[in-house]
Amino acid sequence: MNTAVKLSAFTLGMAGVFGVSLGAGQLLGPDRAERPEHVQSSPAAAHGDHGDHAAPEPEPAAAAELAISRADAPDGRFAFLVTGQDGKPVTSYDVEHDKKMHLIVVRKDLSGFRHVHPELRPDGAWEVESPLGEPGGYRAFADFKPTGGSAQVLTLDTEVPGSATERPLPAASETAEVDGYTVTLDGTLTAGGTSELTMSVSRDGKPVTDLQPYLGAYGHLVALRKDDLAYLHVHPEGAPGDGKTAPGPDITFFAEAPSGGDHRLYLDFQHEGRVHTAEFTVHVH
Secondary structure: OOOOOOOOOOEOOOOOEEEOOEEEEEOEOHHHOOOOOOEEOOOOOOOOOOOOOOOOOOOOOOOOEEEEEEOOOOOOEEEEEEEOOOOOEOOOEOOEOOEOEEEEEEEOOOOOOEEEOOEEOOOOEEEEEOOOOOOEEEEEEEEEOEOOOOOEEEEEEEEEOOOOOOOOOOOOOOEEEEOOEEEEEEOOOOEOOEEEEEEEEEEOOEEOOOOEOEOOEOOEEEEEEOOOOOEEEEOOOOOOOOOOOOOOOEEEEEEEEOOOEEEEEEEEEEEOOEEEEEEEEEEEO
16 A cells, blocks of 8 residues: 555544553543644653653643654555644654654454554654554554654554454453463453553463563553544553562553443563563443
């Protein structure tokens, strides 16, 4: 797919509000921030460092007006461009959680989840091996922090042509199986307050106690709300090497959901050099 397509974009409040020795992520939907193709990007909350005390980042002198669009790419590649108010590509980014750009892609029926890390091309576009899969509509979340600005999430919609069949959301469950691992969810995501969620990883009935850091943490949790694909990306309490956080089996998160509904949770974790993604369906009351 090498045709440049202009796509609608809007900003979402950044997931990952961190402070007072724990990580709290607030789930914000497009009803809060939908904009035309050129959008005023609202500053997102500070990421912090996986449980370190974190003060809000200072406001930039002038909020950047950012837009996102698809860019030309060779077959088998996926590229997009972030532009500023002047229409020029944004080319300076801070490293956040070991990368300058996190791209979350999911089919609109919440299947086909991918978390990838594009590379910045000399022309200012970001490019990566295509994370798109079978035919259907997709939403991509570009999660980044421009240098001198605040953390942002811009989204774009795209489609893989062909006959698409919507997959029903899997039934709610407290366990997920992936690549021979079993991940158990303890805790309930509730609307209007902070929820503690603990993911426990085991293999062959034994706890996994040697998880490896992945992007500076023992786990990364993304939540998407079924009705509108509202987005949350939060990192766990504690950090590798802090002297108090064990490398498994438990990974604990603190998150906030403003309203109820069916959600899909995606947990990325790394073990024995490979990243795995465990998926859960939960209903928020």
